[in-house]
Amino acid sequence: MLVDDHLVVRVGLRGLLETQPDLTVVAEASGGAAAVAAFAEHRPDVTLMDLRMPDMGGVEATAAIRAKFPDARILVLTTFETEEDIFRVLEAGAAGCLLKNTETKPLLEAIRAAHAGTYQLPPDIAGRFAKWRAMPELSAREREVLELIVRGRSNKEIGTALGVAENTVKNHVKVILDKLRVQDRTQAATTALQRGLVSMPRRA
């Protein structure tokens, strides 16, 4: 099954896969919710799942499918998402992760390996995945503060925005810097963006 909101990608993948006698595309979905429904209906051996989709993200869709069908084999097919997204979907039970610019041969190998249950993560990704799992989570409040840091607000402004004292904000910031293992708020902001902890601020 193919899950991707880009029609072009679905057509392309179908074109590639249908040259292989042992592979058949039994279903397509252009969104996460549709993917969950289509999986239940068609029970594909392997699912190729995009991460970034409008209605329900690939992470949620993967989790939803795996919740109902624990032996579902889902390969994430991504262009260039953040580490955070990739790791979250692996956590959600995806079998592995491929870049969309992989050549035909590795793609087919990965699909067959996923079907056989022998798919292996690339070692560098696996290592960072382990590190990511070891990292303490930010609390909800801390994520709020981090979000405002990324927006470039000062501690005082953050305090006003959240209705707390500046000292409180400073404490949150200290904890955030500690958890992210960075030295200052600018590093916290870039790290947060890179890891996808918060999304890009909208332009003025």
Added chain:
Amino acid sequence: MLVDDHLVVRVGLRGLLETQPDLTVVAEASGGAAAVAAFAEHRPDVTLMDLRMPDMGGVEATAAIRAKFPDARILVLTTFETEEDIFRVLEAGAAGCLLKNTETKPLLEAIRAAHAGTYQLPPDIAGRFAKWRAMPELSAREREVLELIVRGRSNKEIGTALGVAENTVKNHVKVILDKLRVQDRTQAATTALQRGLVSMPRRA
């Protein structure tokens, strides 16, 4: 002509376009340099160009083609690049810009409009493009400093790294904040990332 480093996308686009009797794919290229050569050889009416490619970026390829063939009609097909990239390629002479998740119909319309020379930028993009052109460029030195700001370095560290006094760095930072119209270095960092002025810092 199709220019994209993703095989999947080329196959997909070809599949979509070949359903149309008035459209023919005469060439494909998987990189910028190959695109320039292929353009010279095939002279396609319209070129669909990806921005992010390994060897030569879409911006440079577009500029190179337009330099030799000023009436080349090039449509940029992008997934989610930064504004900076899009604006730079428009500046380089691209006729317009499409997201890869556009449906079949608008895509075909855009191709035909580009061929006829009547393609119009979406108004919101056009407006921001105008604003972008009005913005002063950062000098090379300022971009260096900005890059280090994004990496989370302090003024003193930046001075050491560049071999200048901290005071000089402070002056550069002041100019950068002024040109980017932001209040502090954290905003400068996030703005720079969003606009693609510098790329993401690699993780430790």
Added chain:
DNA sequence: CGCGAAGTAGCCCGAATGGGCCATTGTCCC
């Protein structure tokens, strides 16, 4: 019931930052 985590808030203080303003040295272009 008690313990810990999260959120709140205060204190102190050194360092970093941002904003004025000015000066000198190049270099490039008219």
Added chain:
DNA sequence: GGGACAATGGCCCATTCGGGCTACTTCGCG
């Protein structure tokens, strides 16, 4: 030659930030 501008560096000063510390309340969980 003169003008514009980038790059360099200096000074002063108010504000902000980061770090260390303590402390209280409120929760949920065992």
